[in-house]
Structure formats: structure tokens, C-alpha cells
Amino acid sequence: MKTIRIGTRNSALALWQAHHVGALLATQGLGYEIVAITTKGDQILDRSLSKIGSKGVFTEELEAMLCAGEIDIAQHSAKDLPSHLPAELELIAFTEREAAQDVVLSLDPAKTLASNEPLRIGTSSTRRRAFLSHFYPQHTAVEMRGNLQTRLEKLKNGDCDAMLLAFAGVHRMEMESFITQHLSIDQFVPAVGQGSVAIQCAVTLDASVKALVRKACNHTRTEAALLAERHLLAHLEGGCSVPVYGHATLNGDKINLHAGVLSLDGVENIVHSAQGTDSALLGKEVAMELIHLGAHQLLRKIRQQLGS
Secondary structure (H helix, E strand, O other), X not given: OOEEEEXXXXXXXXHHHHHHHHHHHHOOOOEEEXXXXXXXXXXXXXXXXXXXXXXXXXXXXHHHHHHHOOOXXXXXXXXXXXXXXXXXXXXXXXXXXXXXXXXXXXXXXXXXXXXXXXXXXXXXXXXXXXXXXXXXXXXXXXXXXXXXXXXXXXXXXXXXXXXXXXXXXXXXXXXXXXXXXXXXXXXXXXXXXXXXXEEXXXXXXXXXXXXXXXXXXXXXXXXXXXHHHHHHHHHHOOOOOOOEEEEEEEEOOEEEEEEEEEOOOOOOEEEEEEEEOOHHHHHHXXXXXHHXXXXXXHHHHHHHHHOO
């Protein structure tokens, strides 16, 4: 039996995802070994992602291991992947996407964003912070870094009244009992890639192994949606430190992509939607329209404000 070395972050959620990938590999007769590391993004918790240069902070060490042949594949939360990858690496699979919406977590079931009472909302995401300012300006966003277990402890310690997180991670870590509100995808549009696990490898990985990994792990409809989102992000030259959002869904063979850029204060929202059958063309089309509407100027202003 061929054993695949899976590189992963060593958080509980990342390890869950790595073992999930391993279970998928087993369907094609492949064994697996977990190689877990701590990334820069996991080590530096006293600064926001936008302040530590968020491009690749959760992925670059794993990418270096792929290039060095220390691991065969790396699994990443797809939303953590930069829009441009090193030429010697490629994405070969996207697992079936979990529900992609954001959720509110609190110890008090009555605490939701609809509350008139001003709440302190924990988040590390500039996108969620901007949407919060846009839709619920009565609340205050507070910086909240760390893995899900760390954040839950911070909530219990009173560092915030509620937290904004992706449903997928909360579900995988069995923390659903703390959810007080499921946010509409049409309102809090997810980050590009949210809800899926991406499989990355070196382009030099044996073609037969690549094919088996792809057959085991890739979900075709999820891939079509995520490639549209990632092409959007690449053409916008966005990243996970700026409030760019994009979510694609499939209706038959049609891909619907809804995307935009939101100012940090939530006041300016540049948005566009379109549909098509080619992921790459659709992503580029939506990005070009957003650029035409002023997205690059807004992103430049946001990066200046963030100091990144």
C-alpha cells in the first residue's frame, strides 16, 4: 500500500481536516501519514493577520516542505491559500464544500447581531469586521486570533460577548451548541474558498499518485465554484487580509459568482454578480467589472489604512 505523507498545521481543526483527507485517500487504497507543523500564522497571535503580512502565513512552511520533498501533499483550508502559488506547486483537489456561511457564537443564546445592545464581537477577519460595520454598526469588533479552542476560552473569559466564525470549522470541532445565529450568505458573503479543503502538491509528484489523490479527494462541482472564486481573487490581487468576498454556486452547468470589496468602515461596498460556464473566464469577468467600478482604488486605500 502506498503511504501518502500529508502536511498540515497542528491545530485541532487542521488535524481533523488532515484525517478527513486520509479517510478519502483510503477509498483509493492509499495509506497516509500525518506530518504536523506550527506555521508563522499559528505562532504570532499578538498581532492581526494584516499586520504580520498575511500572504501565506498559514501555508508557506508547508509549501517549502512540498518543494523539499518532505511531504507528498499539503492540506489547507482553501480560504487560507494565497491567490498566486509558486510555479513549482499546484492544487490538485478541493474537497466537497461544507455549508459556507458565517455564524455567531456566544455563551448567551440571546446574543445575536440583531441585538440593540452594543456587543463586543471577536473576529480576526477584516471582511467580517467590515460587514459588521456595514450591517450592524451598533457593535464593536475586537481582535480575536488563535485556534477555535483558544477563541472559545477567550469568549468564556469575557474577552468578547460573541464571536464571528465560519460554520464549517465550528461544525467540524463540534461547537455548534454555542451558535446563536446563522448569518445569511447573501448578507455576510463568505471569503473565497470558505468551507472546502484544498490539496496541494509539487508539480513533480508522480502522476499516478496525483491521479489517485485527485480521484479520492476532488469534488467536481466544488472545484468549479472555487476556481471561479480564486480566479476572481487573483485578478483583483486580493488576499485574506483585505475585505474581498466572493462566493460561487452551481445551478446545473451554470456557475453563479457574487463578489465584492468592502471598505474597512463598511460604508463603501463595490459589488457585482455574473454567471457563466467557465470558471476562469467568469472569475476574470467579475473581477474586471469590480475593477471598473473602483475596486483597485478601494483596495489601495484599504492597504494604506492597514499599513500592509
